[in-house]
Amino acid sequence: MIDIENRFKRWLQGAGPRPPLGTWLMAAAPATAEAMGHTGFDFLVVDMEHVPIEVAxxxxxxxxxxxxxAEAVVRMAWNDQVLIKRVLDAGAQTIMVPFIQNAxxxxxxxxxxxxPPHGVRGVAAIHRSSRFGRATDxxxxxxxxxxVILQVETPEAIERLPEIAAVPGVDALFVGPGDLSAAMGYIGNIAHPEVQALIEKAAKDCHAAGKPVGIVGPNPEMVRRFIDYGYDFAAMASDIAMMTGRASDWLGTLRGSQPAPTPAAAAAY
Structure with a gap:
């Protein structure tokens, strides 16, 4: 019997690494994804919302x-029935749906x-997720x-977080600090005290609702702060941010100049 167990879902339920740590994939390149998967991250977020990645x-x-x-988490381009069906058939087991505003x-x-009977996903017997039909169960x-992980990215969504979390089948929530800061009038400044206060509140509200919650931060210091707020899993920066940041550092060393700082929003996807 071919096993289709979703390890990341078990991690959300409390098994495995605590907390699971990941990064974002922005390069849209299999080689980069494979390299990052061997680096020690527990999960990698494949971003189909802001990166030109199609299903193929x-x-x-x-x-x-x-x-x-590493385990893969696929961030959808949108809450779209056809796209979610195709992404799941292409082999995704964990999806993250952006900009959920209400129940x-x-x-x-x-x-x-x-x-069916719990949803409307179309049925096919042969695709990557079924191991091309060899996973007979x-x-x-x-x-x-x-x-299913749902992103809450505005003050209104966080206000409605308890009702969103109560929907059967929601496995976790994920706070998007970049969009949240923009919606609050502090675009590009996730470190603003009001943004941080709402990020901290969201973690508490998720736990009160009995759901795990994740987030992304631009650097280890910010991610550590989020974990201290109570976030259960967290991503740090991205493949591109790490590559360009290291390149900038090394060039600065050789040229005797200070590298340009990485914007705080660069990893707040």
Whole structure:
């Protein structure tokens, strides 16, 4: 029997590394994804919202991550029924849906990711997720193994967080600090005290609702602060941010100049 267990979903439920640490993939390159997967990150976020990754590209990137110890989290471009179906069929097991504002949008996202009777995901027997039909129990287990993470990215969404978290089938929430700071009038400044206060409140509200919550930060110091707030899993920066940051540092050393600072918003996806 071919196993389709979703390790990341088990981690959300309390097993495995605590907290799981990841990074964002912005390069849209299988080689970079594979390299980052061997670096020690627990999970890698494949971003289809802000990166020109199509479903065919995604399959190649998921294959590359599958050669490593890391788990893949696919950030959807939008809360779209057809796209979610295609991404799941392409091999994703954990999806993250951006800009969820209320419980109705949360219910839609869950329904798109689940087969009937719990959702409306279209059924196919042969695709990457079913190991091309060799995982003969895929259709019976998929609803339990697919993980749905919903992003809350505005003050209004965080205000409605308890009702969003209460929707059956929501496995975790994820706070988007970049969009949150922009919606609060502090675009590019996730360190603003008012933004930080709402980020901290969101973690407390998620735990009160009984759901794990994740976030992304631009550097180890900010991520450590988020973990201290109570965040259960966290991503740090991105492949591109780390590459360009290291390149800038080394060039600055050789040229005897100070490298340009990395913007705080660079990893606040």
């Amino acid at each position: 590209d995604l399959a190649h990137i998921l294959r590359a991550i599958g050669c490593t110890p 109705e949008e949360a219910r839609q996202a869950v329904s798109y990711a689940k087969y 895929y259709l019976k287990r998929a609803n339990d193994e697919v993980a």
